[in-house]
Amino acid sequence: MAKQKEEQGHKDAKHEGGGFWHLFGRAALSVVLGIVLAFLLPTRFGEEMGAQTMARYAAPFSGYLFDRARAKVVDNNRVDWYSKSITVLVIDAEVLRACKEGWPAHYSFYSWLLQYLNRFPPKGVFIDVILSQSKGQDAAKRKKAKELKDPEEPECRDETVDTGPIGTLDESDFDHFKNALMRLTSQNNVPVFLAARRTIENTLVTNPDLDSDDDLKKLKRVGIEFSAHSVDRLAWTYPLVYPKDERPGKKKPSPEQTAHSVPEQPGTSEGDCPRSAAFSIFKELYHGTLDVPCTEAAFMSVTWPLDTAAYGLHWHESMDGEREERHGIWPRVDSRDGDEDMYCTSNESQIKLLWRAEARAFLRPLSRPLCVHYRTIHASQLPKHMGDGPNVATPNDLELSDAELNDAFRGRFVMIGTSFAYSNDLVLSPLQDRIPGVFLHAAALDNLLSYPNDLEKVEAWELKLKMPLSRWGKILTLGIVGFIGFFIIVSIKKKVRKVFAEFHHERTHWRKRFHPHWWIAKSITAGFNIALFVISLAVLVSFGVAMILFGAWMDIPFLVVAHILACAIAVESLEWSEHLFNWITDSKEK
Structure with a gap:
């Protein structure tokens, strides 16, 4: 009787028909669950490591395609792209030792750096160092060193200017630095961008000496604030604008603070907001037509170029x-x-x-x-003296010649940053790992110059219920293509399992429990399941990387695609979609 009931139960159990609708529903459910979980997981848990892993796998391919696409454009107009090439001038520990400088360096040190840019005028200059030192403190240290004849007095100085007697030293270093900047902007017509901090009034400032000087007010202040990804700390995105923070509970400036605040810099008036370094350079120097509203913070996705520079870090x-x-x-x-x-x-x-x-x-x-991708000049490679006077030292083998400096600086955009092995000005790139932060600004500017002037091409947006229909259309298209891929993978996976099941079923001598053949069958089955899981996961990840590149082609930020795919792959690899589909439809796969 029990046997009859068991047989009757098997007859009454619902099975999938021909198998097509079961595979169709399973693949569709994987994609739908992937999108749903992509909405929920980053918001509620914030640590979707699978998405970052997928993005790291796709980053080399994205960089490779970025280089290939740009190479075609450069070949069509090499003259135009020469002015868009970037040279990074890094201040290293070796030059500070050679110049007997500390950190932060004196203004005379920056005058010494700028003399080479005045000699070989670039397209523009960005100083990625916040010049926070006071000219009074700087002058006091220099004056004391002169009076005591301190052997540690800085030696790298601009030989093209007269430092004057000791008695007039109080502001000479700052004045010489200012004159070097003015020669760049006025005589050589080179735009200069200064790294600046944001105030509570959402203006950009450097220090009172620079910001109160009538001539130096004309120099463009740019924002350098950046936040790495909260999970892997990699630099996936880059800010474009910095809107004023109007969150409830945010401390507002007192009337006294507002009255004594520094006058607003260009680009920080009402209705506008401070721009990041790369975006400001792109707009001001290269006349980019990309418009970004200041109603909320805006970011761009950063594609790190794959190719490496002949003269790098x-x-x-x-x-x-x-x-x-x-x-x-x-x-x-x-x-x-x-x-x-x-x-x-x-x-x-x-x-x-x-x-x-x-x-x-x-x-x-x-x-x-x-x-690194960008040509890098170390400040320690610059000759310590210029001219033909008695103070000129014999150049060493590490110093660059005039021809090399001319090729590195003239007509190119130069970014000046620091290159200390242990510093807080370091970023993590998915390709270059830990590098000086100035290279992030270089990569961001490079991206802006390489992509069309369309915000949709570069903006790093996230999945939201309230999105433009165009973005929902892209997600739907991505979902359809993803469904087709998942359907093919699921079909192949089922076919492999069916072949193995038939192979297993034909060996009836494997069914005797605890017989040596039974243990062999269990071992083979376990090995098959593990191998199938690993291979299918590898195939799914490869498919995911291809989908990220396809999404990039459709201008969908790679982290959005990575989140959806990571969730969908987890659902499919753990076979949640199969079990859930069987439960919803009350069916059972044979």
Whole structure:
């Protein structure tokens, strides 16, 4: 009787018909659940590591395609793109030691740097250092050093100006710095952008000495505030504008603070708001037509170029735990290039760079990070003296020639930043790992110059219920393409399982419990399930990377695509969609 009831129960159980609608519903449910979870997880939990992993896998391909697309545009108009090329001038610890400088450096040090830019005028200059030192304090230190004949007195000075006697030293360094800036802007017609802080009134300021000087007020102040991603700390996005914070409970300035506030800088008037460094340079110098409203904070997605510069950042490999792990692993994909002592790897072949970056994204010890994309001049490479006077020292082998400096600076955009191994001005790139923050501004400006003047092309938006119909249309298109891919993957997965089930079913001698053949069958089945899970997960991740690139082609920010795909892949790899579909339809797969 019990056997008859069991057979009757099996007859009454609902099975999928031909299997098509079951696969169709399962694949569709994976995509729908992926979109739903992408809405919920970042908001409620904030730590969707799968999305960042997917984005890291896609970053090398995005950089590769970015370089390829830009190379075609550059080939069509090399003269125009020469002025859009970026050179980074970094202040390193070696130059501070050679010039007997501390940090923050004296104004005379910056005068010394600017003399080379005046000699080889660039397209524009961005100083990514907030000049917070007071000219009074600076002059006092310099005067004391002169009176005591301090051997540690800074030696790198602008030889083209007369420093004057000791008695008039109080403001000479600041004046010489100001004169160097004025020569750039007035005589050489070079726009200068100064890094600045935001005040509580949402204006950009440097320091009272600079901001109160009538001539220096004309220099454009730009914002440098940046927040890395909250999960992986990587620089995926970059701010465009900084609207005033009107959140409830936000401390407002007192009337006294408002009365003594620094006059507003250009671009900070009512109805407008401060711009970030890259966006301001793009608008002011390159006359970009991209308009960004100041009603709320706006960000752009940053694509880091894959190609490496011939003259990049001269950092040596650190003696840390990752280095030990990397040198203990075999095989590595970045060896035998003659740059083993460098922190980064470089190669003329972009295919090799793509392979190395992807290997590092999968397992960090397999490769060092890629070298930076932008030509980098270290301040320690600049000759310490100029001219033919008696103070001119014999140049050493590390110093650059006039021809090299002319090629690096003249007509190009120059960004000046710091390059200290341990500093708070460092960012994490998905390709270059830990690098000076000035390279983030360079990458952002490079992106703005490379993409059309359309906010939709660069804006980093997130999934919201209240979105323009155009964005919902893109998400729907992405969902349809994703459904087709998931349907194919699910179909192949089911076919493989069916073949294995038939193979297993034919071996009737495997069914005797606790027999040696039974244990063999269990082992084979376990191995099959594990292999199928790993292979299907690898296929899903590869499909996810392709979908991120497809989304980028449709101007969908990669983190949005990554969030949806990470959730959808989790749903499918754990087979939640199959079980949920069976439960909803009250069906059972054979």
